[in-house]
Amino acid sequence: MEPVELKRILVGKLETPERSLHYDAKEKTLRIEEKSTGKGITLSLPGLTAKYEQRKEAAIDEIVYHVNEVFTVMNHDQSLDEHQRAIFPVIRSTSFPTENNGDTLIYEEHTAxxxxxxxxxxxxxYRLVTENMLVKEGWNLNQLREIGRFNLRSLEDSMKKDIVAGNTFYFINRNDGYDASRILKQQLLDDMKRNAKGALAVAVPHQDVxxxxxxxNEQGYDILGQMAMHFFTNGRVPITxxxxxxxxxxxxPIFILAKNKPKDD
Incomplete structure (x- = not known):
């Protein structure tokens, strides 16, 4: 499927009297905006086309759900003070946008x-916390960080285990939106390292794992590399x-080379 074909399908499902849709043929993007505010979301169609080739109608349903939720959140004004227990850190790629509709998103550097x-x-x-939201509440980054990490520690870390070619793999996949965020739980990482028989590797290919x-053994790196790429390709919110x-x-970060040996980035 070509991006322009996907555009036609999405326009049919997302167009409403309250929204305006703009297709950029050069960039192959579809912009959906709320007419009254000009706020909205821009979809990059080439990547979504690849997902459609793999998942067909399920991919379309996911895109439509995501866009509709974005517009719901934009019109949902809730105080941070009233919902401190609902604030969590989330992991995103370094290519993820740093602003939303002109409002700078709050973020911290993590890895390369x-x-x-x-x-x-x-x-x-959910909605990502912005500078304007912090100013409105009179918060600073340290307060936000402390509340987010406190809430993160309350999440369960139950895992599934799989042994492949003499290497042990553990998966946290609770689908609560914060599976990848658990990489920030220092105690969890230290416990896994202490109990590992070999080298400990960690992957966050997408938000939900x-x-x-x-x-x-050397084969373990190859298996992990293939596994991480598979999850990255199929994730709803890919990370790395x-x-x-x-x-x-x-x-x-490590590169998995053809000879099964890791190389530091």
Whole structure:
């Protein structure tokens, strides 16, 4: 399917009297805006086309749901003070936008591949915290960070385990929107490192999964690389296909080479 074909399908499902849709043929993007405010979301169609090729109508339904939730959140004004227990850090790629409709998003650097943003959980959706929201509430970044990390520590870390070619893989996949965020739980990483028989690798290919790998032989790196790429390609909110080695309390991105050997980035 070509991006222009996907555009036609999405226009048919997303167009309403309250919205205006603009297609940029050069950039291959579709902009959906609220007529009354000019606020909206821009979809990059080439990447979505690839998802459609893999998942067909399920991909369309997911895109439509996401866009509709964005417009719901934009018109949902809730105080941060009233919902402190619903604020969590979220992991995103370094290519993720740093502003939304002209309002700067609050974020912190994390690794060479990832950033930390903050989200206010609204139940079925969320909104990312912006500078204007902090100013309105009289908060600072330290307050936001402390509340977010406190809430993150309350989340369960139950895992599924799989052993492949002598290497042990653990998956956190609770689909609560914060699976990847658990990479920020220092105690969790330290516990996994202490219990690992070999090298400990970590991957956050998309928002809804965190992978730990206890690598005991060279084949383990190859398996982890293929696994991370698969999850990255199929994730709803992709982050990075590069895994990390966890050593001395630090995360270092690694490339998985053809000969199964890791190389520091």
């Amino acid at each position: 591949e990832t950033r930390i943003y903050y989200a206010q959980d609204l139940g079925k959706s 965190l992978i730990f790998a206890d690598i005991e 296909a590069l895994p990390f080695l966890y050593e001395d309390g630090e995360l270092e």
